[in-house]
Amino acid sequence: MIRGRLTQSEIDTQGLIVEVAESGNGATSVFIGTVRSRNDGRDVQSIEYSSYEPMAEKEILMILREASERYGVNNIAAEHRLGEIQIGEASVVIVAAHPHRGPALDALRYVIEQLKKRVPIWKLEHYSDGDRSWVSAAENHA
Amino acid sequence: MIRGRLTQSEIDTQGLIVEVAESGNGATSVFIGTVRSRNDGRDVQSIEYSSYEPMAEKEILMILREASERYGVNNIAAEHRLGEIQIGEASVVIVAAHPHRGPALDALRYVIEQLKKRVPIWKLEHYSDGDRSWVSAAENHA
C-alpha cells in the first residue's frame, strides 16, 4: 500500500495509520507537521498552502516509491493539506510501517526530507499584525 | 510535558499526540510498536508482556529525560502496555513534539532504541501450534 495525496480538508492521522496496518508489521512510524504559532520571531495566525497540484501529487508518489525501494517498506502513505491551515492543525502526515523499526523510521525521515526539498507546495504566512509573506525554502525548517 | 507509564489497557495513540501538542510545535513524531503475526519464522498468536514494574517506570522516565536533554525536546511521552496483547495491537507508543522535525525524529529514535535495551520488560510469545517461548533480546528486533 503506497498512497500519496493532496487534500483540502483535515488530515485523518488515525485513518492513515489504519490504512498502512498489516499483521506482519511490528513498527509504525508517523510524522505530523503542524502549523506553529511562531516563525522567525513573528506571531503566525495561519498559513495558506498552495501547490502545483498535478506535479505535487506525482512528486509525492515518486518520493514514496523511492522510500519503499530504498528501505523495503511496502506500507507507506503521505497526505498534504492545502488551503488555509490554523495553528496546531496538521499540514502534512506521513506514515510508514514495516516488520522492524529501523526501516520504518528511516523511510519516514527520507519522505519528510525529500518532500520539503522537491514537492511544489508554497506557504503564505499570515501574521497577527495583519502582514503576510511567502515562506522561502531557507526558512522552512519546521 | 514528559510522561512515561505502563498500562494494562489499550494505548490511546491519538490521546498521546494531543497530550504533547503545543502551539509552538511544528513537528510531532510517533512510533507505534505492534505485535506481529510472525517472528523468527513462527506463527505468533499473541504476546504476553510482563515487567519489573517500578523499575520499568523509573527507567522509561529516565530515558525520556535523557532524550529531552539531548535533543531539547520538551514534549515527549511513552506508554508501554503489559499483559496479553493480540496481533496488530500496540505494545508501545512513543510521541515526541518540537518546533522542528530534526529533534522530534532524533528523540523518537533514541527513546525506542534505549527502551529496547534497558527497560525490564519481557515477552512470552504464544504460537499458533500451542507452543510458547520467552523472547530473548537478540531476537527482539521489531
Added chain:
Amino acid sequence: MTVTVRFFASYAEVLGCQSFVLGLANGATVQDVVSHVAALPGAAGVPPAPLIAVNHSYANLSHLLADGDEVAIIPPVAGG
C-alpha cells in the same frame, strides 16, 4: 510551436500572472522561456535561473521543448 508557461505563489504575485501561452521557434529550450520571462514586468522578483518543470517533471535549462509543453517556473518550495 507554442508552450504554456505557468507561475505560482510569489512569482505569480510579482509578475501579476499565473499563465500565458508563448510562441517559440522549433528547437527552443527552457532557456528561451526563462529569457522571455526575465523581460516581463515584475521579473526582478524571479531569479535568473529559477527551478523549472516541464510537463510536471523538473528539467534543465537546456531541455528541448515540444509543441504543447507545459513549462512551470517553480518558486523555492516550502511544503511540509
Added chain:
Amino acid sequence: MTVTVRFFASYAEVLGCQSFVLGLANGATVQDVVSHVAALPGAAGVPPAPLIAVNHSYANLSHLLADGDEVAIIPPVAGG
C-alpha cells in the same frame, strides 16, 4: 542483614521462584547474591553473570549491599 532477591520471566520459570529473603554478612556484594543463586535448583537457566538491579537501578557485581535492599536478577530485556 537481609536482602530480598527477585526473579522475573524465564528466570522465575526455571528457578520456580519469584522472590526470597536472603541473609548475608555485612559487607556482602551483589556477587554474593549471584553466587547463592548459582547454587539453586534450576540455576542452569540463569547465566553466571546476569544483569542485576539493586533498588530499581542497574548495579555491578561489586556493588555493596545494605540491609533491606531489593536485588533483582534481570533476564535479557525484550520490551517494545
